[in-house]
Amino acid sequence: MIILLGAPGSGKGTQSRLLAQRDGFKVFALGEILRSEIANSTHYGKTIEASIKKGEFAPLEIVISLLKQHVMHKDFVLDGFPRNMSQVFEFEKFIHENSSIDFDKSVKVIDFIVPCEILCDRLKNRRLCKVCDGALLCEAKECNFCGHYSEDAYMRDDDCNCESVARRLEIFHQEKDLLIEHYSKKGIYHAVDATQQVEEVYAEVKSIIA
Template identity: 30%
Template sequence: MFNLILFGPPGSGKGTQSEKLIARYGLKHLSTGDILRSEIAAQTPLGLAAKSLMDKGQLVPDEVVIEMINVALENNPQAKGFLFDGFPRTTAQAEALDKLLASKNSAINVVLALQVGKEELVVRLLNRGKTSGRSDDTNEAVIRSRIEEYEKKTMAVADYYRQYNKVELVKGEGTIDEIFAALSSEIDKRM
């Protein structure tokens, strides 16, 4: 089983590249946001617990998110591997994910981090905001704040995986195909 984490700030092209990587390598996309919404929609015990917390403006605890990931892993025993998107966001989450995967005789194989300059991200997001309908893509101050928040939080996660030599920085500027080729090259080295 091949597991990867795709990192990148808002506007770095994670969504576009995730789709291409999933298609090429047959990986299962694990987006914690999608899992949360699915569990809530299905009114599972985990989903109801998460919704109750979210309705109060509270964050869903790591244990609940990890259990949702565990369920997703168990529900996909045929998967060739998983692409983790939006998780882990903290060192504690990374440690919990590693522990969960180890219990299934698996591990994160590589963390691919898309590197895009701040000004390029701002331009991309403002352009996306013209068509996406996402209000957080139309305000430059909000965009810059999101980028800073990403940098603060994910640096610790990257440092955690760096100690295991699992982090690869990939240039996230260029054509979609050039970036995809660079990501694929890093994956191919490890498969």
């Protein structure tokens, strides 16, 4: 199991898609799942939307029950979860109770390091595929992941303005040091320079999980 740790815009989503396409990993992309709950106005969606509007994380019990709907096995990539220490503890308890995975032996945490200025630029220029939500390169004619023609790619609302980008990065950085310390103690923390090209980052990720 791989936990991808990295700010919005650090390329986690792109790498988890590559791991799914090329290596058969299943991906639990929390942000996408939460957005689709909101878009479909589900019971959860309404609660999640209210939390996000207040600038808080989605309620932990909802996240855990969304996790339960996805099969847990070792070829799993977690993108965007867990993000803070209460999520970390709840998640590790969940794995312990619901799977045979030996957390400290079979989990790798990969941190995508990108300086803040570059993240802001990336998010402000980010376009997402309308069909699969994959991030597109500016000059791409079609989606790298599903082949959809990229002309109708869209921007996420919270990518459009500097204020919401800055707030998301701030929330992310508040707890990150604690997560790094926690995973380093377990000996499962790995950092990758995610300012590199997509294929170079992928090659490093592969060498970590090899």
